[in-house]
Amino acid sequence: MNPGDSPPYDPEEPPELPPMQCDACEGALQSPERDMLSFLLLDQLTAPIIGCDDHFQQFASICGYTTDTTADLLDHRPAGGVPCPSCGLAAHTPHQPLVQVAGGAVAILACPEHQSELITRFRTGLDTQHQLTTQLDTAGTRDVL
Ligand SMILES: [Zn+2]
Numbered sequence: 250m251n252p253g254d255s256p257p258y259d260p261e262e263p264p265e266l267p268p269m270q271c272d273a274c275e276g277a278l279q280s281p282e283r284d285m286l287s288f289l290l291l292d293q294l295t296a297p298i299i300g301c302d303d304h305f306q307q308f309a310s311i312c313g314y315t316t317d318t319t320a321d322l323l324d325h326r327p328a329g330g331v332p333c334p335s336c337g338l339a340a341h342t343p344h345q346p347l348v349q350v351a352g353g354a355v356a357i358l359a360c361p362e363h364q365s366e367l368i369t370r371f372r373t374g375l376d377t378q379h380q381l382t383t384q385l386d387t388a389g390t391r392d393v394l
């Protein structure tokens with residue numbers, strides 16, 4: 250790691266975090282330490298993400314609706330590293346867009362291409378989850394996430 254080498258980011262974007270109800274997420278996002286990085290493995294994608302345990306697990310399980318396999322979470326860098334070099338660099342960028350997850354938020358430290366792919370997956374997964382929840386609702390079961 251080279252401290253004098255900061256990757257470019259958009260200075261127009263405000264550094265403040267959006268309001269969120271989850272202190273753990275907020276803490277993780279405000280002082281992202283390497284230890285707090287988790288790696289989401291979804292199909293061919295490997296993306297480092299930051300958030301609290303609860304919320305990145307929710308994020309992963311929602312993304313999991315979009316794959317036939319499962320979305321895995323690792324709490325350490327995968328043995329093969331991050332396959333996309335741009336994603337590998339993005340892990341060192343302090344400034345990342347956040348994805349709101351049920352009261353918390355996670356940051357996806359991936360390159361723009363993979364970031365938007367994951368966000369698309371997440372949205373698709375949310376729709377699927379919503380449909381499943383609606384079906385459950387008619388049966389009188391209601392799970393608040
Ligand atoms: Zn959280």
Ligand SMILES: [Zn+2]
Pocket residue numbers: 333334335336337359360362363
């Ligand atoms: Zn990438």
